[in-house]
Amino acid sequence: MTTQNTSTECPASRLLKQLSGKWKPQIFLQVLNGPVRFNQLLRDLEGSNKQSLSTALREMEELGFLQRHIISEKPLHVEYHLSESGHQLIPIFRSIEDALKAI
């Protein structure tokens, strides 16, 4: 997560790096279908682990793509929602999927 390039900075590379962790695209995909919970994600993403998911979720939250809501109801849990900025990323994934069809 380090970036320091000056002269030749590519506008896309920062965002590209922010989206490209091992679990972030899959988290993104899950949260598109509605709010996501930590342990549910841990079960759904096979091969994942607490630490990596925790880090990925925190980074995506810090970048403003996800919002973390503490739900003080029934079983007292946490929900991660796609934020407004997060919604702006949807066309990127769309265009990636379009490119895949053309390649």
Added chain:
Amino acid sequence: MTTQNTSTECPASRLLKQLSGKWKPQIFLQVLNGPVRFNQLLRDLEGSNKQSLSTALREMEELGFLQRHIISEKPLHVEYHLSESGHQLIPIFRSIEDALKAI
């Protein structure tokens, strides 16, 4: 460059990973303006090094995004061109730049 996820595979994550090395986006940007030569790239991308560029170029070529041409002329050199598949990636970078404006 390892991918093995089964169930929850996100279609975008493979391509996202292929585009997201430290130098690949900048190489892509350069090669958009026409063919690119190795040492010129090394000079243009400040902070880069032979090894990383060599690896990135080879991977991008193996993925079919770049074509390596040996030019048997004047100073006998190599040119990297954007391939047909490579052109299919342009909308991805476009949508990333669009997202950046909106975020």
Added chain:
DNA sequence: ACAATTAGTCAGAAAATCATGACCACCCAA
């Protein structure tokens, strides 16, 4: 003949990313 430019490779080190297992605190039900 000597230096520079072309385009790399190779071994090894450093840095970044990802995974493992132990642990924590809270809540709820049996």
Added chain:
DNA sequence: TTGGGTGGTCATGATTTTCTGACTAATTGT
């Protein structure tokens, strides 16, 4: 009161990615 579910943190280790410096080899310039 003990066991499971909630959502994590922490230290450590393994793996992947990136960088460094030495080296090669052909070609061209002085």
